[in-house]
Amino acid sequence: MSPIIELRDIDKKFGAVHALKKVSLSINKGETIALVGENGAGKSTLMKILTGAYTKDSGTILIDGKEAFFNDTISAKKFGIAQVYQQAELWPELSVAENIFLGEQDMSRHGLVNWKYIFQKAAKLLEKYNIPIKETAKVKDLSVASQQLVAIAKVLIRNPKVVIFDEPTAVLSDKEVNILFNIIRMLKKEKTTIIYISHRLEEVFELSDRIAVMRDGAMVTVLENQNLAKSDLIAHMLGRHINALYPEKNTVESDEVVLELRNVSTDKVKDISFTVKKGEILGIVGLVNSGRTETARAIYGIDRIKQGEMLLFGKPVNFKSPTDAVKHGLFLAPEDRKKEALVQIRPIRENITLSNLKLISRFGLCNMQKEKALVGKMMQDLRIKADSMESNVNTLSGGNQQKVVIAKAITAQPKILIFDEPTQGIDVGAKSEINSLVQRLGREGMSIILISSEIEEVQGMCNRIVVMRNGTVAGIVESNIDDSKHILDLMYRSANDAKLQQAN
Numbered sequence: 001m002s003p004i005i006e007l008r009d010i011d012k013k014f015g016a017v018h019a020l021k022k023v024s025l026s027i028n029k030g031e032t033i034a035l036v037g038e039n040g041a042g043k044s045t046l047m048k049i050l051t052g053a054y055t056k057d058s059g060t061i062l063i064d065g066k067e068a069f070f071n072d073t074i075s076a077k078k079f080g081i082a083q084v085y086q087q088a089e090l091w092p093e094l095s096v097a098e099n100i101f102l103g104e105q106d107m108s109r110h111g112l113v114n115w116k117y118i119f120q121k122a123a124k125l126l127e128k129y130n131i132p133i134k135e136t137a138k139v140k141d142l143s144v145a146s147q148q149l150v151a152i153a154k155v156l157i158r159n160p161k162v163v164i165f166d167e168p169t170a171v172l173s174d175k176e177v178n179i180l181f182n183i184i185r186m187l188k189k190e191k192t193t194i195i196y197i198s199h200r201l202e203e204v205f206e207l208s209d210r211i212a213v214m215r216d217g218a219m220v221t222v223l224e225n226q227n228l229a230k231s232d233l234i235a236h237m238l239g240r241h242i243n244a245l246y247p248e249k250n251t252v253e254s255d256e257v258v259l260e261l262r263n264v265s266t267d268k269v270k271d272i273s274f275t276v277k278k279g280e281i282l283g284i285v286g287l288v289n290s291g292r293t294e295t296a297r298a299i300y301g302i303d304r305i306k307q308g309e310m311l312l313f314g315k316p317v318n319f320k321s322p323t324d325a326v327k328h329g330l331f332l333a334p335e336d337r338k339k340e341a342l343v344q345i346r347p348i349r350e351n352i353t354l355s356n357l358k359l360i361s362r363f364g365l366c367n368m369q370k371e372k373a374l375v376g377k378m379m380q381d382l383r384i385k386a387d388s389m390e391s392n393v394n395t396l397s398g399g400n401q402q403k404v405v406i407a408k409a410i411t412a413q414p415k416i417l418i419f420d421e422p423t424q425g426i427d428v429g430a431k432s433e434i435n436s437l438v439q440r441l442g443r444e445g446m447s448i449i450l451i452s453s454e455i456e457e458v459q460g461m462c463n464r465i466v467v468m469r470n471g472t473v474a475g476i477v478e479s480n481i482d483d484s485k486h487i488l489d490l491m492y493r494s495a496n497d498a499k500l501q502q503a504n
């Protein structure tokens with residue numbers, strides 16, 4: 001097999017950060033190569049250099065054996081190299097078809113946009129790859145997961161030779177992951193070369209022919225994906241062995257109920273009832289769109305509670321805003337890190353302590369030393385990789401930004417912490433440490449609501465799990481390792497439900 005892409009000694013610095021250290025990688029035509037490594041290892045940067053989004057400091061890129069000079073994304077596109085981005089940039093007000101075609105040259109003929117052609121072609125593409133989205137739907141009406149599928153369709157319309165997926169499944173649930181994997185299998189059959197970045201090693205094992213491992217800006221090794229043990233791959237990635245991904249669960253829990261929802265309904269969820277105890281890590285699991293995030297929004301005063309009631313320490317409350325909820329001791333670390341959680345062009349330090357200025361100030365004055373000590377400890381505990389605590393958040397790798405979201409939430413020292421998909425995009429090493437930290441917070445008396453689409457995660461972390469489906473509670477299960485089938489059953493029974501409702 002001849003290499004379609006050869007990267008030779010690619011080097012890149014951002015100020016003092018040496019992001020890529022003479023990285024070499026040869027990619028064969030038609031193969032699927034996975035790229036793995038800790039947060040901040042340099043995976044996204046390497047791909048951005050390949051697509052021309054960043055320029056390299058030194059090194060050579062060969063495409064089909066010839067040196068390529070990419071100073072912008074246009075030249076890489078011409079070679080047929082396309083990337084699906086971690087955070088899709090779409091136009092919310094436009095239709096799916098328009099988004100797919102936006103920026104494409106054959107969108108217009110003789111200077112006129114040919115709408116009929118665009119909608120027909122988009123419909124065909126969605127059908128070909130079994131993407132269950134209407135071409136006429138407005139992007140803003142789609143779930144985050146569906147939007148991600150639109151971003152993928154936008155790449156496929158160009159018939160690329162090489163497709164780069166940078167953590168495509170971070171915002172997807174099982175259903176969409178299946179759709180994506182089908183697309184990838186079709187691309188493989190069409191002999192498209194695929195570069196696949198993910199922290200979910202099961203996916204890497206399932207899809208790839210070879211696995212390239214990066215650590216700390218360097219290419220460590222490239223492994224054949226055959227007879228490869230997961231623990232060995234992890235050791236290559238981290239340069240060390242990790243303790244168990246899920247630490248021992250807390251067994252002693254108080255019986256004190258801190259939060260209770262009684263038949264709570266909003267515009268988006270109906271009839272939600274459950275309790276949260278002091279020091280408990282309560283799991284909420286469900287498919288994307290099952291109402292998990294919407295339940296968090298109801299609790300946190302973002303969406304209005306229209307029926308039912310919520311009791312905090314036994315007293316009825318109805319928060320008018322998140323600020324109100326925070327005053328009462330709640331804190332939400334939201335799902336969509338880029339849009340809601342962080343101030344991108346401010347330092348890590350400020351982003352973390354913004355949630356609890358009281359902690360670092362006295363008589364209205366900020367104690368810089370105290371602030372630095374606190375932020376330093378957080379960065380160490382969570383392994384936040386950055387030049388310094390003064391680095392702006394937008395210069396961090398995706399996973400490290402997510403760690404800042406977690407650090408900010410913990411620093412708020414709430415009584416009740418709502419975590420919506422907290423370890424999304426975080427590497428296995430840091431995940432195991434964050435999980436230990438969360439268990440410790442529970443032991444110290446903090447109540448935690450852990451929202452996840454991964455059954456394994458809630459089972460590993462929680463003693464009780466609320467399973468959601470179709471905007472309501474499908475069941476509450478006591479967690480033990482054998483009941484994943486029961487949880488799956490509760491999560492997926494929706495199709496039957498719909499039939500039942502019709503029959504009534």
Ligand SMILES: Nc1ncnc2c1ncn2[C@@H]1O[C@H](COP(=O)(O)OP(=O)(O)OP(=O)(O)O)[C@@H](O)[C@H]1O
Pocket residue numbers: 014017019037038039040041042043044045046385386387394395396397398399400425
């Ligand atoms: N625009 C930038 N300015 C400054 N530093 C940057 C910039 N982009 C990346 N870096 C730094 O380069 C290093 C590599 O980042 P990169 O995004 O490539 O990591 P990654 O392997 O993709 O990590 P993750 O798994 O978290 O997505 C990090 O230390 C990051 O802080």
Ligand SMILES: [Mg+2]
Pocket residue numbers: 043044045166397398399
């Ligand atoms: Mg990345």
